[in-house]
Amino acid sequence: xxxxPKELHDRIDEFTVVDVRPETQRNEFPMDGLExxxxxxxxxxxxxxxxxxxxxxxxxxxxxxIENDLDNTFSLLGGAQSWIEFQSENxxxxxxxxxxxxxxxxxxxxxxxxxxxxxVVGLGGLGCPVSQSLVTAGIGxxxxxxxxxxxxxxxxxxxxxxxxxxxxxxxxxxxxxLSKINSVTTIKIxxxxxxxxxxxxxxxxxxxxxxxxxxxxxxxLIDRFSKETNVPMVYGGLYRWEGQVAxxxxxxxxxxxxxxxxxxxxxxxxxxxxxxxMLPNIIGNIQxxxxxxxxxxxESNLVGKLLIYDGMSHSTQIIQL
Amino acid sequence: xxxxxxxxxxxxxxxxGTDELTLEFEMGKTTSQLEQLIREKxxxxxxxxxxxxxxxxxxxxxxxxxxxxxxxxxxxPVQGG
Numbered sequence: 405x406x407x408x409p410k411e412l413h414d415r416i417d418e419f420t421v422v423d424v425r426p427e428t429q430r431n432e433f434p435m436d437g438l439e440x441x442x443x444x445x446x447x448x449x450x451x452x453x454x455x456x457x458x459x460x461x462x463x464x465x466x467x468x469x470i471e472n473d474l475d476n477t478f479s480l481l482g483g484a485q486s487w488i489e490f491q492s493e494n495x496x497x498x499x500x501x502x503x504x505x506x507x508x509x510x511x512x513x514x515x516x517x518x519x520x521x522x523x524v525v526g527l528g529g530l531g532c533p534v535s536q537s538l539v540t541a542g543i544g545x546x547x548x549x550x551x552x553x554x555x556x557x558x559x560x561x562x563x564x565x566x567x568x569x570x571x572x573x574x575x576x577x578x579x580x581x582l583s584k585i586n587s588v589t590t591i592k593i594x595x596x597x598x599x600x601x602x603x604x605x606x607x608x609x610x611x612x613x614x615x616x617x618x619x620x621x622x623x624x625l626i627d628r629f630s631k632e633t634n635v636p637m638v639y640g641g642l643y644r645w646e647g648q649v650a651x652x653x654x655x656x657x658x659x660x661x662x663x664x665x666x667x668x669x670x671x672x673x674x675x676x677x678x679x680x681x682m683l684p685n686i687i688g689n690i691q692x693x694x695x696x697x698x699x700x701x702x703e704s705n706l707v708g709k710l711l712i713y714d715g716m717s718h719s720t721q722i723i724q725l
Numbered sequence: 726x727x728x729x730x731x732x733x734x735x736x737x738x739x740x741x742g743t744d745e746l747t748l749e750f751e752m753g754k755t756t757s758q759l760e761q762l763i764r765e766k767x768x769x770x771x772x773x774x775x776x777x778x779x780x781x782x783x784x785x786x787x788x789x790x791x792x793x794x795x796x797x798x799x800x801x802p803v804q805g806g
Contacts, residue, residue, distance in 0.1 A: 642805035643735040674805040
């Protein structure tokens with residue numbers, strides 16, 4: 405069985421990709437945007453689930469599958485070469501020209517963004533604008549985590565979900581909207597809440613984790629996994645007209661545990677306290693901005709600081725942690 | 726006497742009905758004493774809500790003596806997202 409690069413890109417979550425090429429070819433022709441397992445001796449690893457084998461031109465792997473009568477195994481049509489061509493065809497870099505001409509970004513910054521993975525925990529008021537802005541800016545891969553469904557009362561502040569999505573899973577609705585903005589970003593969805601069991605594995609493979617949740621318990625969990633994996637956390641929280649943003653756990657900088665006394669108490673949800681849709685969109689975009697700066701290595705950021713924004717007076721305070 | 730400005734955020738702002746207060750009192754008052762005063766002014770609306778304290782835009786240990794001209798912020802955790 406064979407699979408094209410586009411089919412693989414669109415169905416990336418279904419497969420484990422195994423690179424059977426020798427080291428010299430792997431180094432000379434890297435396959436950007438693809439997580440692979442290396443087959444050191446060129447043999448097929450014994451893995452559960454569907455696999456895609458990749459050689460340089462797609463001929464060797466096609467032969468391997470036929471000779472060994474391998475089940476659930478696909479050969480990448482045209483091999484690594486066709487994947488690299490597919491990626492470059494999708495990369496019309498003029499799309500990003502208005503941000504790459506910024507002296508702090510340039511093509512180097514854009515490439516960093518396109519090779520980065522960000523986890524967004526929560527696809528509600530904050531998670532929608534964060535994901536939308538990151539995909540619009542050309543992030544390489546987004547991992548969306550939420551077990552919730554779309555409700556009618558979400559729509560006034562969550563622009564990735566529409567009336568037809570009410571009753572469907574937020575991650576599915578968000579994935580569909582985001583794919584229309586930028587089909588090159590790889591989107592992985594986790595149709596579940598972040599918890600003790602799945603959290604560490606999700607966060608450890610990311611460059612940044614965005615806290616876009618609506619409860620303190622999950623914020624504490626993200627904080628713990630962020631510390632353990634050394635993956636920085638961009639915290640965002642809301643109360644009525646006010647929002648907070650901080651970059652936490654960056655190379656040992658303070659985390660959520662240091663930001664608020666443990667165990668923090670109080671703090672109403674948007675459902676209890678009320679919120680106007682623009683506020684989470686402003687705060688979510690500040691979180692996305694901080695994530696982009698972290699990925700690009702721009703040092704003027706909110707590491708070790710808490711930003712408090714008031715949407716009523718438009719005043720901001722930055723507190724040193 | 727010393728004069729201190731208090732910045733009120735989130736639930737503190739709603740509990741006190743203002744985003745800023747100026748108070749005068751004798752020297753020697755600490756942040757935890759000021760927090761107690763704020764909680765009394767809130768008439769129970771801040772019960773069960775933990776607060777972090779910053780002086781002049783910097784987090785401090787809770788028990789710090791205030792000096793004239795300090796700007797004190799009481800910051801609660803916010804849950805919404």
